[in-house]
Amino acid sequence: MDRIKEKMNKLRLDADEAAAKVDELQAKVKTLEQENLTKEQEITSLTHKNSVLETEVEKLEESVKGLKSSADQGLQHGSQNESLNRRIQLLEDEAEEADKTLREANERQAGHLERKVQALESERDNWESKYEEMAKKYGELKKEMDEFQAEMGNI
Numbered sequence: 001m002d003r004i005k006e007k008m009n010k011l012r013l014d015a016d017e018a019a020a021k022v023d024e025l026q027a028k029v030k031t032l033e034q035e036n037l038t039k040e041q042e043i044t045s046l047t048h049k050n051s052v053l054e055t056e057v058e059k060l061e062e063s064v065k066g067l068k069s070s071a072d073q074g075l076q077h078g079s080q081n082e083s084l085n086r087r088i089q090l091l092e093d094e095a096e097e098a099d100k101t102l103r104e105a106n107e108r109q110a111g112h113l114e115r116k117v118q119a120l121e122s123e124r125d126n127w128e129s130k131y132e133e134m135a136k137k138y139g140e141l142k143k144e145m146d147e148f149q150a151e152m153g154n155i
Contacts, residue, residue, distance in 0.1 A: 004152065011145045018138035025131040032124040039120065043113055046106075053102050060095040064088060 067088045 004148075008145070008148055008152070011141060011148060015138065015141045015145060018134055018141055021134045022131065022138060025127055025134060028127050029124065029131060032120060032127060036117065036120050036124070039113060039117055046109055046113075050102070050106055053098075057095060057099050057102065060091060060098070064091050064095060067091065 067084060070084060
């Protein structure tokens with residue numbers, strides 16, 4: 001009779017531990033989903049920022065075109081023309097450097113975020129798998145405990 005009580009107590013403890021583990025895993029899944037949402041929002045924000053910077057680059061390129069046109073019209077004003085050409089070159093260099101920097105930053109950020117999202121999805125999948133295993137074990141232990149209680153009731 002004592003063995004049965006010990007086994008029943010052990011089954012209850014195991015069931016309580018399994019339930020606690022299930023709760024813990026559910027909380028972890030929630031946390032991972034929230035982190036994933038945060039990363040998606042960050043990607044959206046960076047995409048918007050990228051669009052704004054691309055628009056700015058286009059404006060700078062338009063400015064460069066305008067300055068080139070002004071320089072062509074001012075050939076008769078030699079010193080002014082030289083000054084404008086230097087400014088055009090600087091703006092072109094800045095625009096190219098800004099464009100290059102923007103592309104590099106976007107590629108690095110996109111690659112980093114893709115790796116982070118993949119890692120988070122993988123971790124989430126692992127936690128979901130563990131959660132399913134624990135839920136299955138919990139169900140089995142509960143069934144075993146119910147059967148044991150039924151046997152106890154028949155005694």
